[in-house]
Amino acid sequence: MYPTFLVYFAHVSNLYYTLPQLELAKRLVASSFADRVFLSNSGTEANEAAIKFARKFQRFSHPDEKQPPVEFIAFSNCFHGRTMGAVALTSKEHYRSPFEPVMPGVTFLEYGNVQAAKELIQSGKIAAVFVEPIQGEGGIYSATKEFLQALRTACDGTGSLLVFDEVQCGLGRTGHLWAHEAYGINPDIMTLAKPLAGGLPIGAVLVTERVAAAINYGDHGSTFAGGPLVCNAAVAVLDKISEPGFLASVTKKGKNFRELLVKKLGGNSHVREIRGAGLIIGIDLDVPASPLVDACQQSGLLVLTAGKGNVVRLVPPLTITEQELDHAAEILFNCLPVLDKTAKN
The missing domain is CATH 3.40.640.10 (Type I PLP-dependent aspartate aminotransferase-like (Major domain))
Incomplete structure (x- = not known):
C-alpha cells in the first residue's frame, strides 16, 4: 500500500x-x-x-x-x-x-x-x-x-x-x-x-x-x-x-494621486504636463528626467524615465496605499530642485 x-x-x-x-x-x-x-x-x-x-x-x-x-x-x-x-x-x-x-x-x-x-x-x-x-x-x-x-x-x-x-x-x-x-x-x-x-x-x-x-x-x-x-x-x-471594488480603488487612487502631483509639482517651471489614467502616470519635463529619477531613488522612491528621456514614469503597484502615494508625492516635490541644476548645465 x-x-x-x-x-x-x-x-x-x-x-x-x-x-x-x-x-x-x-x-x-x-x-x-x-x-x-x-x-x-x-x-x-x-x-x-x-x-x-x-x-x-x-x-x-x-x-x-x-x-x-x-x-x-x-x-x-x-x-x-x-x-x-x-x-x-x-x-x-x-x-x-x-x-x-x-x-x-x-x-x-x-x-x-x-x-x-x-x-x-x-x-x-x-x-x-x-x-x-x-x-x-x-x-x-x-x-x-x-x-x-x-x-x-x-x-x-x-x-x-x-x-x-x-x-x-x-x-x-x-x-x-x-x-x-x-x-x-x-x-x-x-x-x-x-x-x-x-x-x-x-x-x-x-x-x-x-x-x-x-x-x-x-x-x-x-x-x-x-x-x-x-x-x-x-x-x-x-x-x-477583476473585482469591481479593486478596479474602483485603482481609479480613485490614480485620480487623487494625479491631483496631488498637480498641486505639488504643477507650479514648477520645468513641469510641462502631468498625464495618465489610473496608476500609469507621466510627468513631462522640459529637461532630462534622469537626475530627478536618481534623486528619488536616493530618497527611497523608485521611478523610471520614459519618452525621449524627459518623462518621469510612475507605475506603482496596484495595491499601493493612499499614504504611500502621499509619501511618493512628497519625495518627488523635495527632489525637484535637482532640475534647476540640470537646466543650468
Missing part, C-alpha cells in the same frame, strides 16, 4: 493541458472580447506570437494569392519588445540599429495620425496594425477614441488585423481591466504579460475565433509556457484585480 499524497507540478509537457491552464484561459476569455488564448512566457514572446498569427491569418484568408498582406504598422514612441520581430515593431532606433537587419515590412506612423493610418491600411498590404491604447515606454500618451475607432474601421474594411498591446497598460493598470474598455473598441488580438502572474514569467495572446481558425496545432509553441505553477498564480491575480 503506497501512501496518498498530493503532487504539485511546476512543469507539464505542452503535449497536455492542465487544470490551472484551463482555468486561466476560461477567465481571460470570459472577461474579454476573445475566444481563444495562447500562453507564452513574456510580453515580447506574446508579440512575436501575434506577428506570426497575423501572417498566418492573412495566408489563410487569401489562399489564392501568391503574396497576401504581410506588412505591419506600428507608431511613433511605441515599444513592443526586444526579440527580432518585436524589436522591428519598436520605434526607438537605438533598440533596433545594433541588430539590423531586423524583420522587414514595418512602417512607423505618427501616433494618433488618423489620415496616414487610414491611407496605408487601405493600400491592402497590411497584415496587422500594432498599437498601445496607452503608451508606457513612449511617455504615457493615451490614444484618442477617434484614432482607435479609425484603425478599427479601416482594418474592418480591408481585412487587416488590429492588435492591442496591453502588456504594460492592461490588467487593471488604468482602472479598467483592459485599457481599451475605456474606448469601447475591441481588437482582433490582444497581448498581455507583466502583472498577470504576480511576478512569475507569463505572457498571453488573446484572439477571436476568426483568427484562431487560421492557426493549426504546431504552428507556434513554447516548452515552458502555461505551466501549472505560473497559471495558478495568474488565476489568483486575475481573480483579485
